[in-house]
Amino acid sequence: MRKYKEDLKKNIAVANGFEKADLVFKNARILNVFSEEICFGDLAVANGTIVGMGSYEGITEIDLAGKYLVPGFIDAHMHIESTMVTPFELARAIVPTGTTTIIADPHEIVNVAGKTGLDYLLNATEQIPLNVFVMLPSSVPATPFETNGAGPFLAADMQTYLDHPRILGLGEVMCYPDVLAGGPVILDKLTLCRYKLADGHAPGLAGKPLQAYACAGIISEHESTTWPEALEKLRAGFYILIREGSAAKNLHAIISGLLTTVLPTDRFLFCTDDKHLEDIHQDGHIRWNIKQAIDLGLCPIKAIKMATLNTAQAYGLKKLGAIAPGYQADLVIVSDLNTLAVEQVYQNGRPVNDSIWEHQPHYEIDPQLLNSVHIQTLTSEKLRLPINPKNHVIEIINDQIETHHLQESLPGKNGFFIPNESYAKLCVIERHRHSGNVGVAAIKGFGIQSGAIATTVAHDSHNIIVVGDNDQDILLAVNHLAEIGGGYVVVGNHQIIGAVPLSLAGLISLEPGAEVQEKVASLISSAHGLGVAPGVDPFITLSFMALPVIPSLRLTDLGLFDVDAFQLIND
Numbered sequence: 001m002r003k004y005k006e007d008l009k010k011n012i013a014v015a016n017g018f019e020k021a022d023l024v025f026k027n028a029r030i031l032n033v034f035s036e037e038i039c040f041g042d043l044a045v046a047n048g049t050i051v052g053m054g055s056y057e058g059i060t061e062i063d064l065a066g067k068y069l070v071p072g073f074i075d076a077h078m079h080i081e082s083t084m085v086t087p088f089e090l091a092r093a094i095v096p097t098g099t100t101t102i103i104a105d106p107h108e109i110v111n112v113a114g115k116t117g118l119d120y121l122l123n124a125t126e127q128i129p130l131n132v133f134v135m136l137p138s139s140v141p142a143t144p145f146e147t148n149g150a151g152p153f154l155a156a157d158m159q160t161y162l163d164h165p166r167i168l169g170l171g172e173v174m175c176y177p178d179v180l181a182g183g184p185v186i187l188d189k190l191t192l193c194r195y196k197l198a199d200g201h202a203p204g205l206a207g208k209p210l211q212a213y214a215c216a217g218i219i220s221e222h223e224s225t226t227w228p229e230a231l232e233k234l235r236a237g238f239y240i241l242i243r244e245g246s247a248a249k250n251l252h253a254i255i256s257g258l259l260t261t262v263l264p265t266d267r268f269l270f271c272t273d274d275k276h277l278e279d280i281h282q283d284g285h286i287r288w289n290i291k292q293a294i295d296l297g298l299c300p301i302k303a304i305k306m307a308t309l310n311t312a313q314a315y316g317l318k319k320l321g322a323i324a325p326g327y328q329a330d331l332v333i334v335s336d337l338n339t340l341a342v343e344q345v346y347q348n349g350r351p352v353n354d355s356i357w358e359h360q361p362h363y364e365i366d367p368q369l370l371n372s373v374h375i376q377t378l379t380s381e382k383l384r385l386p387i388n389p390k391n392h393v394i395e396i397i398n399d400q401i402e403t404h405h406l407q408e409s410l411p412g413k414n415g416f417f418i419p420n421e422s423y424a425k426l427c428v429i430e431r432h433r434h435s436g437n438v439g440v441a442a443i444k445g446f447g448i449q450s451g452a453i454a455t456t457v458a459h460d461s462h463n464i465i466v467v468g469d470n471d472q473d474i475l476l477a478v479n480h481l482a483e484i485g486g487g488y489v490v491v492g493n494h495q496i497i498g499a500v501p502l503s504l505a506g507l508i509s510l511e512p513g514a515e516v517q518e519k520v521a522s523l524i525s526s527a528h529g530l531g532v533a534p535g536v537d538p539f540i541t542l543s544f545m546a547l548p549v550i551p552s553l554r555l556t557d558l559g560l561f562d563v564d565a566f567q568l569i570n571d
Contacts, residue, residue, distance in 0.1 A: 227257020
């Protein structure tokens with residue numbers, strides 16, 4: 001309290017021009033997201049806070065010579081675990097691209113390890129050069145039709161976290177059938193968080209069910225894949241989170257639709273949801289969403305506002321998302337608003353350069369998180385799939401995480417499915433409780449030949465998921481995952497081609513991000529070398545094939561799941 005008062009006194013004095021600022025950006029073009037205009041002048045910073053715009057003197061002065069200052073970008077919804085690196089390494093990857101704030105939903109690690117996983121992420125995001133806010137996972141497990149590691153994460157488990165300053169509310173409510181039915185478990189969670197925020201996750205929901213979902217107090221939606229769907233959800237009062245990740249790419253459809261209207265853009269935000277480090281390295285993070293929107297014809301100022309002030313206001317981040325007195329000095333320097341090439345980033349008034357990454361904060365990792373793969377001995381007999389005239393088949397849709405539900409005649413021998421160039425075998429092996437559960441199905445469109453790929457990243461219960469064209473390689477891939485404690489593995493012609501260990505909960509590597517990125521890029525290349533279709537991100541696409549809340553057909557450790565009917569398939 002005393003330090004706050006002292007800092008406040010200094011900030012007021014600097015804003016008045018009575019004292020020099022710690023830092024002044026001279027001759028800047030400043031993007032004002034409130035008035036949606038470019039203002040020319042100086043920007044003064046003291047104690048990590050923007051204190052004034054106009055004409056100022058500073059202890060340190062940087063002449064921008066007409067370059068632009070824009071607010072630091074905000075990712076409205078993402079999963080840290082999907083980047084497969086620690087929060088510190090994630091910050092190292094995304095902050096230099098302009099992202100200074102993220103809103104994270106840790107339901108991946110909470111599905112594996114419960115409160116232990118949540119505590120890890122809160123501790124690991126405490127003292128890093130990135131603003132990290134957290135939503136409490138609402139749907140752990142996502143459905144009762146799968147086996148997760150931690151069991152249910154209930155309202156009673158959430159109670160102790162409500163007063164945490166970085167907890168914003170309830171994470172994506174994926175169990176929308178329970179909401180529509182007024183189920184007691186989700187009603188307890190919605191009631192507990194009634195004075196906070198609740199994120200949505202309701203792909204394809206429309207009509208009266210959508211009205212009922214909104215009535216439950218859910219404020220946002222990131223699952224819209226078409227403009228008509230986004231428009232209906234906007235009209236129902238939702239903030240529309242426009243997602244552009246590694247597997248789900250919805251930006252083109254939604255922005256193109258928005259540009260055909262004169263609708264206001266204040267309830268549109270950007271998110272990545274799930275994005276690989278390799279894609280972040282190539283394109284940037286939220287900067288890529290903004291750039292694509294601009295390329296489609298959206299006004300650069302409005303596009304940047306969607307990635308800054310819109311998100312800050314939606315989630316109650318009062319001192320973020322704008323360049324104005326009293327706001328945190330999260331700043332991005334660019335020379336051109338159309339190309340949006342990031343030249344320098346300041347987070348909390350500090351330049352983001354090599355020295356900022358020299359001191360990684362220390363935190364203890366619970367041993368439970370480092371021993372998370374527990375499977376029974378797996379045999380070819382457990383991988384058999386009987387064939388009939390109309391087997392249920394999962395068909396991949398390129399650049400989407402939704403699937404088609406087909407019923408087709410499968411190739412086989414002696415009454416059992418044999419993969420070919422059109423159909424591969426997909427298996428989910430329970431890895432938390434030694435149950436021996438194995439789900440098996442046919443998948444169309446993956447394209448793998450003479451090999452298998454497997455991972456412990458399988459949303460959201462994160463059992464082992466593997467796809468291949470022969471049982472020998474599938475078994476080799478699964479057993480190798482168990483040996484390394486989880487991760488990614490590629491097998492070809494009965495040999496291990498490569499692997500990336502994810503020793504923390506089977507989701508996160510403890511290695512430097514650059515090393516993880518290089519290894520994952522190599523594995524992805526190897527997977528495509530085995531025939532995986534060019535439009536398919538092999539690991540991210542695979543990881544979503546077990547998520548039983550995304551239409552239309554999924555596979556869990558308990559079997560095939562019809563998402564539209566919301567039930568397991570028994571025939």
